[in-house]
Amino acid sequence: MxxxxxxxxxxxxxxxxxxxxxxxxxxxxxxxxxxxxxxxxxxxxxxxxxxxxxxxxxxxxxxxxxxxxxxxxxxxxxxxxxxxxxxxxxxxxxxxxxxxxxxxxxxxxxxxxxxxxxxxxxxxxxxxxxxxxxxxxxxxxxxxxxxxxxxxxxxxxxxxxxxxxxxxxxxxxxxxxxxxxxxxxxxxxxxxxxxxxxxxxxxxxxxxxxxxxxxxxxxxxxxxxxxxxxHRLAVMYLGKLVEIADTDDLFNKPLHPYTHALLSGIPIPDVQHKLKRIVLSGDVPSPLNPPSGCRFHTRCPFVIDQCKSEEPVLEEVESAHKVACHRKNEVRKLVYDQFG
Amino acid sequence: MPKLIQAEDVVTNFYTYEGVVKALNKVGLVVDHGATFxxxxxxxxxxSVMVRSMMRIVQEPGQIEGGKVVLFFNGDQQQEAVDLLQQSEAYMEDLRGNHISMIFQEPNAALNPIMSIGDQISESFLFHRKKEMSKKILEDLSADDCRVFLPLKKLQQTLYTIAADNPKSFILIICSKIPILSLWQRRLKREALQRSIDIIRKLSISNPSETVHRYPHNLSGGMKQRIVIAIALACHPMLLIADEATSNLDVTIQAQILELLKDLKKTEIASILLITHDLGIVAETCDRVGVMYAGNLCEVADVEKLFQNPQHPYTKALLESVPKFSQEGRLRSIDGAVPNLVSPPSGCRFHPRCSHAMEICKQTFPEEIEIEENHMVACHLYVK
Missing domain, CATH: 3.40.50.300 (P-loop containing nucleotide triphosphate hydrolases)
Incomplete structure (x- = not known):
């Protein structure tokens, strides 16, 4: 297109x-x-x-x-x-x-x-x-x-x-x-x-x-x-794009931890829908003085040392699904283990 | 469950230049002990006018013109019930913030920008808990390790004994006005500050002893909302009214505040009355829901019943107009807009937008009918 x-x-x-x-x-x-x-x-x-x-x-x-x-x-x-x-x-x-x-x-x-x-x-x-x-x-x-x-x-x-x-x-x-x-x-x-x-x-x-x-x-x-x-969604965090994907793709299999948190934070108008929520601690840091490395590392539940020093690049994982995260391949499993 | 507060047929009008705004047209609701409504x-x-009428803080040119707001202090015991609309203003002042407190919509507007956080939380302790705190200070003063210059100690002890007995005593008011003598309150303020630190520690704010000395502009939106909640929670109210407490916050912060309210409900407060326009929040946090339209309550039911089996046409339309997680196809919208309440439609106020409108809807106002157990609907579609 x-x-x-x-x-x-x-x-x-x-x-x-x-x-x-x-x-x-x-x-x-x-x-x-x-x-x-x-x-x-x-x-x-x-x-x-x-x-x-x-x-x-x-x-x-x-x-x-x-x-x-x-x-x-x-x-x-x-x-x-x-x-x-x-x-x-x-x-x-x-x-x-x-x-x-x-x-x-x-x-x-x-x-x-x-x-x-x-x-x-x-x-x-x-x-x-x-x-x-x-x-x-x-x-x-x-x-x-x-x-x-x-x-x-x-x-x-x-x-x-x-x-x-x-x-x-x-x-x-x-x-x-x-x-x-x-x-x-x-x-x-x-x-x-x-x-x-x-x-x-x-x-x-x-x-x-x-x-x-x-x-x-x-x-x-x-x-x-x-x-x-x-049709497509781009997720931003502190002046950077963290994930881009087709809407259905993003909602069904998000890859970035921030997207996971955002999606689980939506109050859903349906009483039968019970999800365990990922509650991020703290607030968005000031863009005046953004954190080093990955900008999300101060609030990320799965932070490792690499996140603090190296900035992840936005890479294509699947077709038309881009994500910027060092642990992009493990995130789904980590979320599943910790939050169900 | 025993009732906590019951409003019946509350009528509130606003007298403006354009005419009389009939904001509430005989609205009644019941909040049970331990429930989230x-x-x-x-x-x-x-x-908002409804809960403001219940707390009697409707602002000019509004007037509460009728009805009853009954507060049951001790479960269902009728003899201890109090009709708030009949009480004096002094009684209400004592009640607000003490037994019923409110979280306002906009934390920026609810907090005073020129007072430190600690002072703002202390205010409610100093207003409602003077007696209790004076007793505590008296104990501290009589303890052995308290080192105060002896004559001063005598003076302080006398003053605090008076305060513990009657905090609004004339002598204390005079003492507070005289420059040097007003220092007697210092211990009281210190005690209130200590309690403020304790309360904001409970709301998981990092470094509470430093936060109390900050000013609202130093804090972020989520923190400010926590402080507003702390002020409301200070005196362990029986009922906490949250007026759109999360609508100006981001999704992640909103999630934090909702979790906080859920936790607090288990430990601190009896009941919550939650006002919101977000049906998602209702589905998640409430036990019972009331749906309002143009100054009327059109449906009241338990959450499951309301979301799975809505009866009133407005409730149905409202539920269908919200995008769902599994939304397919077109969203259904309600045609038209909310009517102007200066000249509300005759009969049922929803009839101009209702797809089931009948002749009777235009003429008579529908009575509230209980169609199932604990499920009230005000609509002509359902006949007794």
């Missing part, structure tokens, strides 16, 4: 300045070398705890936040060869038509929309930015988009505060698909919503993906949601 |  995006050794370090001369004294390593390829037409789930760099990855890909180093190759649908957008100037991006192909839906629909703009202005904004549409065509397009996301044509003349959370998120989705993008980053699109509304939005996203042949990067910390919608 | 529902359905 062809790729839409390829991230190569992507890094994002936030500098910390100190002293009289405001020299850089340290850096927060939010992203520390990410290699990831996103295939056309898939939904890739990106999971991890808060502060592990999920959102930073999303923002770096669409250049809302410039990466420190590394490459982002974007493959246009018509053109064959990839363009490196990591260092491209914003003007160049717009000129080549890349900006409109990469869109994002933000976490909280109340804060991602201007409260003083009408819904039609909100949705028309990206179209207006592109130019080339008459005002009547623009209006028709807005209504068309609203109907696509399940709202009606009497909604455009309202303000965001007049809508419920679920409807607001629908408007945000309509804004994101306005420019016919190829790739959308969904940054926790359902975490601010209620359970019953969450299902509506998930179904909507699923339908839109099939209808418009979109590619998603679904950033979330909720594993059951991501299991429902995504 | 889960209250689930979407946001805005009145879960």
């Amino acid at each position: 062809e790729n839409v995006l390829e991230l190569k050794n992507l890094k994002r370090h936030y500098p910390i300045y100190g002293g009289v001369f405001r020299k850089q004294v340290a850096s927060v390593q939010a992203l520390d070398g990410i290699d990831l390829s996103i295939r056309r037409g898939e939904c890739l789930g990106l999971v991890g705890e808060s502060g592990c760099g999920k959102t930073t990855t999303g923002k770096a890909i669409i250049r809302l936040d410039d990466p420190t180093s590394g490459n982002i190759l974007f493959y246009h649908k018509e053109k064959k060869d990839g363009v490196d957008i990591a260092t491209m100037s914003p003007r160049q991006m717009k000129k080549q038509g890349i900006r409109s192909k990469l869109q994002m839906v933000f976490q909280d629909p109340t804060t991602s929309m201007d409260p003083r703009m009408l819904v039609k202005q909100i949705i028309a904004e990206p179209l207006r930015e592109q130019g080339g549409l008459s005002s009547r065509a623009l209006e028709n397009r807005v209504v068309e988009l609203l109907e696509l996301v399940g709202l009606t044509k009497d909604h455009p003349m309202r303000y965001p505060h007049e809508f419920s959370g679920g409807q607001r998120q629908r408007i945000a989705v309509a804004r994101a698909i306005a420019t016919n993008p190829e790739f959308i980053i969904l940054d926790e699109p359902t975490s601010a919503l209620d359970v019953s509304v969450q299902a509506q939005i998930l179904n909507l996203l699923h339908e839109l993906q099939q209808r418009l042949q979109l590619t998603y990067l679904f950033v979330t910390h909720h594993l059951l949601v991501v299991k429902y919608i995504s | 889960g209250l689930v529902g979407e946001s805005g359905c009145g879960k």
